[in-house]
Amino acid sequence: GFIVILPHEKYDFEWEFYNNDGSRAAMCGNGSRAAAHFAHHINKINPNMSFLTGAGVIKAKVNQDKVEVSLGKIKSVQNTFEELGKTWQLCDTGVPHLVHFCQNLDEFDTMLCQKMRQKYNANVNFVKILDENHLKVRTYERGVEDETLACGTGMGACFYLAFLNKKVQNKVKITPKSGEEVGFAYKNEELFFEGKVKYCFEANYNFS
Known part of the structure; x- marks a missing residue:
């Protein structure tokens, strides 16, 4: 971005x-x-x-x-529904996210994600619960129209729905496709996201 x-x-x-x-x-x-x-x-x-x-x-x-x-605060959460052979839930963490809980992240299908993204105008996430303190997530993002290495609001949606359904604690680690582990917590009805930021370079650009 x-x-x-x-x-x-x-x-x-x-x-x-x-x-x-x-x-x-x-x-x-x-x-x-x-x-x-x-x-x-x-x-x-x-x-x-x-x-x-x-x-x-x-x-x-x-x-x-x-x-x-x-x-x-979470903007909205909709009830679960079935579509294309999978169970979904829509959660808005600032932008809308469809979330599917799975046993194997190899279920992630770019073409299926594309269909769901186009129909619901939402990002699409597949999440696997490793234990009550750790999740793994893969995300298809709008605007990129493909899978990305990590999506903060997507991981937040996955965590919040897992917490809401009492599958995880109120503080977890999440590993996205990039492999870089980040932290999420839910306290005082707010969603918190923490991780390292790597400084890469600095440059100047003349727009004239």
């Missing part, structure tokens, strides 16, 4: 988030951690910050290379 950080009168900053295909997205979990890390380390904003996204205000805490963000 491409993130534009803009000044804001009330919050530390405001952002605009663009997908790979140029479309706008209201929220991105991993992007919010990257934006907070950049804002603190490059723009020298206080490590405890809040910023405005299309999905509302996000609170973040930066501790060196670790960033925790509050994704806020």
Whole structure:
């Protein structure tokens, strides 16, 4: 994704988030951690910050290379339903996510995900519960129109539904396709997402 950080009168900053295909997205979990890390380390904003996204205000805490963000309250959860031979549930964590719990992540099917994404205009997640403290997730994302290495809001949706259905504790580790383990917690009716952010490079671009 491409993130534009803009000044804001009330919050530390405001952002605009663009997908790979140029479309706008209201929220991105991993992007919010990257934006907070950049804002603190490059723009020298206080490590405890809040910023405005299309999905509302996000609170973040930066501790060196670790960033925790509050994704806020879950926007909505719909009842489970059957489609294309699988059981689904729709959860909005800032952007809509379809979630399917499975025993084997090899069930992940890009063509099936594409059909579900187009019909429901939602990201599509397959999740396997390893134990009450650990999940594995694979995600097909809108705007990329393919599987991605990790999706923060998608992992958040998977965790919240597993917690809601009493399959996991209120604090878990999640391993996405990238293999980089991240942490999620649910407390005071808010969803928290924590993980490391890697600084890659810095560059200047002249738009004139």
